[in-house]
Amino acid sequence: MDDLDQRAAMSLGPLAKGETARFFAASRLEGIDCLSATFRTHVYPPHMHETYVVGTIESGWEKVSALGMKGRAGPGDLVFVMPQDVHDGAPAEGGYSYRMTYPAEEFLRDLAEAVSRRPAPAAPFFRSPVVHDPEGARLFSAAHEALESGVDGLAGEELMLRAYARAFVLHAGVPPAPAGEEAGPVHRVRDLIEARYAEDLSLAELAAVAGFSRDHLIRVFRRSVGITPHAYVVDVRVRRAQDRLRAGRAPAEVAAEVGFADQAHLTRAFKARIGVAPAAYRRAVAA
Template identity: 50%
Template sequence: MDQQASIDLDSFGGGDRARFFRATRHGGLECLTASFREHRYAPHSHETFVVGVIEAGCEAYRLGGVRHYAGPGEVCFVNPGEVHDGEPADTGYAYRMTYPSEDMMRAVAAEVTGRDRVPRFRSPLAADAEAAALFSLAHRRLESGVSALGADEALVGAYAVLIARHADVGVTRTSVADAPDAVARARDYLDAHHGDDVDLDTLARVAGLSRHHLIRAFKRATGLTPHAFLTDRRVRAARRLLAGGRPPAEVAALCGFCDQSHLNRAFKARVGVAPGAFRVA
């Protein structure tokens, strides 16, 4: 059983719960986190796509005259204009949803395929554990508001994988050309701005590459994604400040971590000890 399927619906609490939010960096991308035991959607459609992941339980919905059952770890798709409903199957379900515009999905598809066209998803449901995990990570990062680069990187990566695997975009690019100068520009920018909340669009403009190309070329060249590289640089800076006697709370703020707990997790994962222990060593 994969990690997504291991989530217990009871951990979401009793009753219906929902949180709606917008990702302003992505044109006000609408997002929903919800667990429903009673709520039933009336038949409706959207001007946007619907892309999301079931995290627990099972949702039943009718689309195209067919009743579907979406379970843990499965990815759900609704194309713009398609009429569908939705309701709990058995005891309920919990899910994470996004509502990307046609323009947003066209842009991601162009980065994946090199062709300017709006994709259409072939099926309303896909069992794709890798893409589901990446999507859930992106959604959680967007919801938390922590690390613009980490959230953007995961979201673009998730949409790119889902479009390449499950949309009618034809043959996709199988490789990405090396771009050493572009990667060097991105590295230099992250080195110089490691204390800032860098977003992926800004980094892609600095590099002169599409977002998708940058992520893949950067990892090929460095062994790390841009977000992982930025976190690594922040930890390096934190080491220097802690060795100079600065307190962890101050170091967290100076190095771009959202709080001391964020610094603690990143620092211990790479150094082996907590910042406080490192500072007094």
């Protein structure tokens, strides 16, 4: 059998009506390839990757053969395929929609070392190709969707690292290092965010200020502050938006000034934290 990668396997036949497939690269995560797709009739022949395959089924069911096992994956399941392992895939019961990533072995080994804070003798080994983990699946879907939309780069970067790290601990036996409060580094990150909240900050930049890996920063910051670095950025932006709205500024102008992609992006974050839309808030409190 000739080796096939994912793109080659997909190119063996045209997509049927109602099927979609989109590849994109997660630029902040070393260019990891990502796929979002819906398949009704498309069947993958046996193929393999030089990378891992990590993803989740969002709706429907997929028949999967991998690691010598045959089974089905559906909503709430995470899917793991190791590098160079032959696997296939076919729709069951009307098809399925899924989100997949293809991280390189070196990337996941480095991330696993960051999670455990000790050298990893090998890249993580996932014990089963399909595991039922609804919370992990929801986290992965949110991360993948954020990366695909490109609206908030820090959100996608942070969510996907959290999703991978959670999978390591629960499904690959990687022991997490304890995360203390470590006040000094956390304060430096908070100060940077307070000063540059309107910029398109990256998790790598915040981690460098703290002197931590990206994964360790997420865990330490969350333990110390109560929310993740990305959530803190959004909170600061909302607070600075409140200042401008109280001065009578228009929500569309405010959104751009404080770092949101557009007024709709501001409105979602503002309502989630304040309880009303920015325009309603301005009418109520503007001087």
